[in-house]
Amino acid sequence: MPIFEFRCSACGSKFDVLVGMTQERDDAQCPKCGSADVKRLVSRFRRGRSEEARLDELSDRVETWGEPESPSEMRETLKEMGRALDDDASEEMEQLFEAEHENP
The missing domain is CATH 2.20.28 (Rubrerythrin, domain 2)
Known part of the structure; x- marks a missing residue:
């Protein structure tokens, strides 16, 4: 389906x-x-993977990343994690970063 x-x-x-x-x-x-x-919406193609499989794959990738050293690196790291999990939270995080940038 x-x-x-x-x-x-x-x-x-x-x-x-x-x-x-x-x-x-x-x-x-x-x-x-x-x-x-x-x-x-026009959606991207998704492989049928369980949440556990996505978390395992993300965990393996995160181990190779270093600690973010700036707000912009943290922003990109969180966006990448959201994309890897096919999660809409990356858009919410983007809004939070924008709000923080406007009101430091």
């Missing part, structure tokens, strides 16, 4: 929907706020 990715226009949340082959694809609803005002 295909997995479609959506973004909620009301709250900005990004979420996935597992859709059956014969099911209507336009009836998605935001799990966070319940809004039906959602837009389907």
